[in-house]
Amino acid sequence: MGNTPPVGRKVTLSDIAAGCDVSRATVSLVLRGSPLVNKHTRARVEEELRRQGYVYNRAAANLRRRTSSSIALVLNDLANPFFAEFAAGVDEVLGDTGFVTLLGSTSESTERELAVLSSLMEHGPAGIILSPAEGSDAQQILSAVGGVTPLLLFNREVSGDVAACDHWDRLFLDNQRGARLATEHLIAQGHKRIAFYGGHLGSSSCRQRRAGYTEAMKAAGLSVEPSWMVECIPNRLDAVAQSDRLFQGKTAPTAAVCYNDAVALGLMLGLHQHGLQPGRDFALTGFDDIAEAAVSAPPLTTLAVTPRDRGRQAAELILQRVKDPSPPPRQTIAPVQLLIRASSCPPHV
């Protein structure tokens, strides 16, 4: 009674149909929960599905329906906790809506980015969430992804031809406002000589944060020494290495707004090497609120960006766009929140 499931081959909808003497079409209707099928038939089919251990083949269905159930997530640095949290948020939402996440990480290389994008495109994602590598070019990305698949740009702007990508959605952090809040906070603490430390001018987020800093300084009528604007690779190591440069001008700063937490934590180490104790002799702020910020010595004043929430938001934005491609492209600026901790002390007298 009842055939045995096929061996060495996956169970298909035809096997089920044969197994309970109905047509493939009927089984398909059952699978999709159509109200058309008779209750009794449905029960028989469902029993057979269980019995044979059927697994739905979404690729086949997608082919026929010309749909897609995947979203590509391409990140410039998965190993960075900020992006890892972001990815977790994206995957949470996508998983709940029946989409699957196609992951691609580019390690901050533009060539790899293009390769990863083309490879992912062959799997026909319904949409793409892209946090571009530094120096990515709009034109090249466009030619890799084609003009059809919706793309959400996250976190960074891309360089080059604006017209090429003006139909992409965008989700950015409020970098400028964040840096302005941090600077205003240091000013309110009584600082007058405040530096902006770290980051690359090549990255749009760095330029925006600098702009917020400059805005606050200008509004407070404070001047900025050229030696107080120091670039460095945004990681702890280079932040330590470059910290000398803050004190090479004729007047030394008493505080610094740092590009991000990694840089701020590096600068703390650098300060120690100069005999300065951060949070007492020198005030500083970070950006990101990585886990470490709350437990460093001293705890770091920083801007919370809640990357998991951003991930969820990014997923929702791209899903909306997939559902209805018609509305004009949208740019979303996510708020950031200043968290005041011990590192942003008043000036030492």
Add this chain to the structure above:
Amino acid sequence: MGNTPPVGRKVTLSDIAAGCDVSRATVSLVLRGSPLVNKHTRARVEEELRRQGYVYNRAAANLRRRTSSSIALVLNDLANPFFAEFAAGVDEVLGDTGFVTLLGSTSESTERELAVLSSLMEHGPAGIILSPAEGSDAQQILSAVGGVTPLLLFNREVSGDVAACDHWDRLFLDNQRGARLATEHLIAQGHKRIAFYGGHLGSSSCRQRRAGYTEAMKAAGLSVEPSWMVECIPNRLDAVAQSDRLFQGKTAPTAAVCYNDAVALGLMLGLHQHGLQPGRDFALTGFDDIAEAAVSAPPLTTLAVTPRDRGRQAAELILQRVKDPSPPPRQTIAPVQLLIRASSCPPHV
């Protein structure tokens, strides 16, 4: 001259065939670089591919060939830097071999794990890399993934029926040896009253680390007070909260082997609250070598597990298995390396 590409629809191999007056079969041969096609024809076809902006539809090809070009990566905690690095390593290797990574994160929930696995199975991955949630049951996982798709178990053992999963490959860290090395190091520093702090007995990695600790203590003829074996949720917060319990027995320990770095860093904070300075009044070791370990105060002695390399290794293992399913299942134990830093001081006199 030459048709325009179709509008609103993706360019298919048929469009190319029509565009340069050859059959679909010939275009297909060109795409796959077959030596059968005439040099001149190939050039014409390739030109047309470029002209129309063709993108290969791998899903359709996979359907026809009954193959798959994706690997599912299911992680219990993507937000954890350890797994984020692991994922980056996996994706590096898979990307290089033309596979795509299907991501799924379970947030340490066994229900979600089953849901994610079933959902991913519908996309027909060639193989699965699974770092199970705590308390995962072998039988249930098996029924979600079926007996056919190769699965590599990473990092943790699953509970339940051994027979259900004895054909899965495994990749684990050398937890026992790592904890033994850490314990031996503390003993060599002169400690005699050494605790094992943190982790859940529900997790196999915790049991293995405890075993390594016990082994070293026994080998040195040292006894272990029950109050020195403290369980806690393996994160910083609970590690702080539970740290009292270390000092509630009649003899207090002078050192602790911690379940992992997060726990160790939490314990450091807890020690401060007890008026003890870690690295001077109390010695401790971690496990994982997260970025923070090198820069904490004091820097943390720990076991480096190089998660990115583990990711690369996991990808290679599952790819081998996909290529040839016949060899017997294999269990791989990856070595760990003790990094001695300032936190593991000699006992305070």
Add this chain to the structure above:
DNA sequence: GGGTACATTTGGATCGTTACAAAAGGCGAG
């Protein structure tokens, strides 16, 4: 009994690709 309305079921074509066997064309030998 025939007609109509309704609920269910069903072939057959189709999505974009590949496998396979067979056809077409060219060329030299007999």
Add this chain to the structure above:
DNA sequence: CTCGCCTTTTGTAACGATCCAAATGTACCC
């Protein structure tokens, strides 16, 4: 000129699902 042989190309039927129009049943009414 025919034959075989090689190179190159091509129809056609899959893969596993869905869509659609049409078929089947069955209940009810006049």
